[in-house]
Amino acid sequence: MSKLSPALKALINAPHARAGTVPAPPQIYAVYQSIAKEAEPRNVGLKAWFSAATAATMTMNSPESLLQLHKLASSEKTKEEAVYLAELIREIGLKCIGFNGIPRTINCLGEFRAGLPDEITSALATQPRRSLRPDNITAVLERGQSLWNSIYRPFEVKLVEKLALSHPDLPIHILESEYGNLFSDPQKPPNGAVPAKVGRVLTSIVAVACLRAQTGVGPQVVSHIFGLRKAYEDGTYKAEGEGGDPRRRMAGE
8 A cells, every 4th residue: 555655644633723622721621611500500410511511512522521521420420320421421522424424433532432441431332323224224214314304494495496496406415414313213122221312402502513613504593493493392202201390391482
């Protein structure tokens, strides 16, 4: 295999190109502490603020900061709870592909796992849950359409038509690959064990946090804020067993 020339390597790794992930800012742990402290009197539960913080940190492209977030949230928690929070970060990170792209998720989740204690990494799930098969494709597509309708009603059809004008395959990819096989939660495995679930409400929280941190995508931020509110208006949060109070606060003003 041919090698890259020194000049090309220097160009790829030039400081202005910012080729690596972002180191954890010195005060990031204190920032997360402040978020947790502010969430409590506002009746915003752990999963809600933790999911928002994870999504924003994924957008920052800072796996070191993810480790600090996990450290804070899992302090004074049992090993099982710490494993769950790590799984929640991984599931949120996966869904962030739809908002931030694949490379950041690959880098952030890879470095995040490498930085966890062995007792946590050894307990993480290893079996995939989103493999497409002839016997589950219809269900995946139906889940994606249902999630899309829940977020974008009453404009769900008009939006598909508008996206198709940009490229005929754009709404196909978004509905089938993003909403169907990524954003909607896969069916439970035969043993019933789900490492961590990011359901209807948390997915909207993740979307808002990612897009707001990303900047430059205001229309999408607005769409997903309305989508978050609609989860409570149409009752879809109940169908997924997502208790309303700690997260409903984030759907308000």
